[in-house]
Amino acid sequence: MVSIETGPETMAALAGKAHEPAKAAIRPGSWLVPGEQFWEVREPKAAGGFSLLRAIDDAEDQNSRNGQGAPPPGIALVALPEKLVTCQLFWLETTDEKAVPDLLRMQCERRALLRQGEVWTHRILRCVEGRLLVQVLILGNAVPPILEVEGEARFEALARCLDVPPHSACLWRSLGTMALALTGEAGGVVYFQSLPHQALTRECRGDVQAILWMALAQNWVSALESVALFGEWRPEDICELETLGYSIILKKSLPFAMPKEPMELVPKSVRHLRLVRRRQQRIRLAAWVFAAVYIAFLAFQIVSATLVSISNRRLQARLDKMLPTVTALQNTARRLDALNPALDTGTYPMEILHRVMASLPESGVRLTRFEIVNDRVEVGGEASSTREAFDFLQAIQSTPTLNHIQWEDPPQPVPLPNDTARFSIRGTITGAYHHAEEL
Amino acid sequence: MLKNFSPRERNLALALGTIVFLVLNLIFMPRLLAYTREARRKQAELQAKATAAKSWVEREAYWNRRKEWIEKTEPAAKAAREDSARQFEELQALARQYGLKIADVQLLQLDAAEFYHPVGARFAVSGPWPELVKFVSGLQNPDRFNVIPRFSVKSDDPPPNVQCELEIHHWLSASVEGNTP
Numbered sequence: 001m002v003s004i005e006t007g008p009e010t011m012a013a014l015a016g017k018a019h020e021p022a023k024a025a026i027r028p029g030s031w032l033v034p035g036e037q038f039w040e041v042r043e044p045k046a047a048g049g050f051s052l053l054r055a056i057d058d059a060e061d062q063n064s065r066n067g068q069g070a071p072p073p074g075i076a077l078v079a080l081p082e083k084l085v086t087c088q089l090f091w092l093e094t095t096d097e098k099a100v101p102d103l104l105r106m107q108c109e110r111r112a113l114l115r116q117g118e119v120w121t122h123r124i125l126r127c128v129e130g131r132l133l134v135q136v137l138i139l140g141n142a143v144p145p146i147l148e149v150e151g152e153a154r155f156e157a158l159a160r161c162l163d164v165p166p167h168s169a170c171l172w173r174s175l176g177t178m179a180l181a182l183t184g185e186a187g188g189v190v191y192f193q194s195l196p197h198q199a200l201t202r203e204c205r206g207d208v209q210a211i212l213w214m215a216l217a218q219n220w221v222s223a224l225e226s227v228a229l230f231g232e233w234r235p236e237d238i239c240e241l242e243t244l245g246y247s248i249i250l251k252k253s254l255p256f257a258m259p260k261e262p263m264e265l266v267p268k269s270v271r272h273l274r275l276v277r278r279r280q281q282r283i284r285l286a287a288w289v290f291a292a293v294y295i296a297f298l299a300f301q302i303v304s305a306t307l308v309s310i311s312n313r314r315l316q317a318r319l320d321k322m323l324p325t326v327t328a329l330q331n332t333a334r335r336l337d338a339l340n341p342a343l344d345t346g347t348y349p350m351e352i353l354h355r356v357m358a359s360l361p362e363s364g365v366r367l368t369r370f371e372i373v374n375d376r377v378e379v380g381g382e383a384s385s386t387r388e389a390f391d392f393l394q395a396i397q398s399t400p401t402l403n404h405i406q407w408e409d410p411p412q413p414v415p416l417p418n419d420t421a422r423f424s425i426r427g428t429i430t431g432a433y434h435h436a437e438e439l
Numbered sequence: 440m441l442k443n444f445s446p447r448e449r450n451l452a453l454a455l456g457t458i459v460f461l462v463l464n465l466i467f468m469p470r471l472l473a474y475t476r477e478a479r480r481k482q483a484e485l486q487a488k489a490t491a492a493k494s495w496v497e498r499e500a501y502w503n504r505r506k507e508w509i510e511k512t513e514p515a516a517k518a519a520r521e522d523s524a525r526q527f528e529e530l531q532a533l534a535r536q537y538g539l540k541i542a543d544v545q546l547l548q549l550d551a552a553e554f555y556h557p558v559g560a561r562f563a564v565s566g567p568w569p570e571l572v573k574f575v576s577g578l579q580n581p582d583r584f585n586v587i588p589r590f591s592v593k594s595d596d597p598p599p600n601v602q603c604e605l606e607i608h609h610w611l612s613a614s615v616e617g618n619t620p
Contacts, residue, residue, distance in 0.1 A: 301475055305471070305478050309478055315482070316485060318489060319485065325495070326495045329496075329499060332506040334554070338553065339509065339513075339554060339610065341588070343584075348579045348587070368593065369592070371591040372587070372588075372589065
């Protein structure tokens with residue numbers, strides 16, 4: 001059993017810390033637990049036990065949080081009070097654990113224990129002679145705003161977060177009412193219930209006794225040896241309980257302990273909040289991604305435009321530097337181009353005539369006319385036959401040394417009365433400069 | 440700041456921000472993209488020009504050699520004009536030397552071009568073909584700056600006599616006139 005703060009410290013915390021600003025330093029790993037009167041934020045100590053960080057008055061909390069009653073940040077575990085969680089025990093005539101959820105749902109619906117949207121979970125406590133004792137915890141739909149912890153907090157019933165002695169009935173005060181829990185052999189809480197009493201009166205004692213008898217009669221617990229009281233109790237309260245016939249154990253504070261097996265009882269509103277938060281986070285992430293992509297695109301465009309502009313300025317400067325030289329060289333080229341008819345020997349009429357005559361066969365063809373007007377060339381002659389005239393025209397057109405003349409398709413040689421043929425061909429001198437470089 | 444707004448105010452602020460963002464994008468983004476596109480187009484154009492200019496500069500020595508040769512060889516306009524009559528007389532003397540007859544001599548008035556001032560004549564020459572070949576071949580040479588834009592040869596009797604009509608232009612340097620290219 002772990003010892004924690006005593007009652008006076010709790011009262012001191014209520015007196016001194018309850019009105020501190022809500023943004024008190026609450027580190028991750030804190031527990032939000034229902035105290036005797038107020039909600040408490042507790043933190044595990046390294047040496048064991050839990051220290052009280054803050055006690056939260058609902059009214060104060062609502063005032064400090066603009067009336068929204070939001071939970072403090074950094075909560076890792078929320079202990080749900082017994083008045084919010086209903087504990088039911090069922091003996092099921094089966095040993096098939098897979099069938100348990102369906103059987104439980106049927107049992108709960110038949111007894112009208114489960115309402116629309118309520119969260120519930122179960123745990124198999126023990127198996128006796130082909131029957132299963134199953135604990136069902138049902139969390140109501142209405143939870144106070146202070147429990148709407150959006151972070152990854154774990155929700156547990158408070159009774160499951162206590163380290164209590166085996167075979168005992170435990171009593172403590174929780175948010176102004178009393179709570180009762182029954183423990184089994186290993187100290188695990190088998191059953192708990194909120195009692196509608198402010199103090200340990202005779203009626204309360206009667207209710208406790210009825211619950212204990214029912215637990216023993218239903219074989220929820222095999223035996224009960226003691227009654228453990230947590231918190232500050234009056235002597236007459238203890239005397240009242242002693243009439244039950246069990247030994248009394250007194251502890252000044254609740255012995256908190258993390259339950260070994262998680263039994264999530266996340267309220268519906270918290271599930272909704274988490275869903276909304278996740279959706280908001282996704283939207284925010286998408287917005288950030290869009291913003292990042294947009295900024296990257298914008299930056300790329302701006303940087304790209306800037307770099308290209310700088311590059312253009314450099315290129316323009318280089319061109320401006322080369323411009324006089326290039327202009328002079330281009331003028332020289334233009335001048336050579338203009339002077340080409342005087343410089344290019346390939347365009348000299350006598351040279352062209354010489355190349356045409358080089359294609360003449362040894363006999364059978366003679367030229368009768370050769371004319372050049374500007375860049376137009378015309379060759380005429382006679383051949384001893386149409387065939388030879390045709391061959392000569394073909395030879396002219398395919399002569400490599402005359403490839404700078406674009407020959408037109410020649411007209412068919414004209415047969416003459418003396419079995420000879422007259423031919424002519426026209427062409428245009430093209431291709432300046434191909435001889436100029438040979439200067 | 441948005442945390443202090445009510446949900447309605449927050450939604451309105453977000454809607455307003457979105458509209459402003461879209462309007463600014465509609466106004467400025469096309470301009471930015473057009474500017475970038477134009478800059479890239481200009482860059483490609485300048486790069487092409489730079490490549491072309493570089494190829495010209497790389498062959499600077501080649502073109503300068505040709506320019507020097509032209510400036511050294513091209514006949515000066517002023518001196519040539521003064522001697523043009525004498526040069527045509529020499530041409531006639533050359534024809535007589537080859538046994539050719541020159542007829543229908545006509546001196547031409549030709550318009551100046553950008554890079555040269557042409558002076559020319561048109562005439563008919565007749566005689567044996569081999570002699571005509573030697574005569575005409577002697578007229579044209581790269582360093583003489585003579586152009587024969589009109590040349591017509593017809594066979595004549597008796598062979599190998601030919602009749603030739605030709606027009607010869609003598610291109611003189613234009614630099615004297617002050618329009619040096």
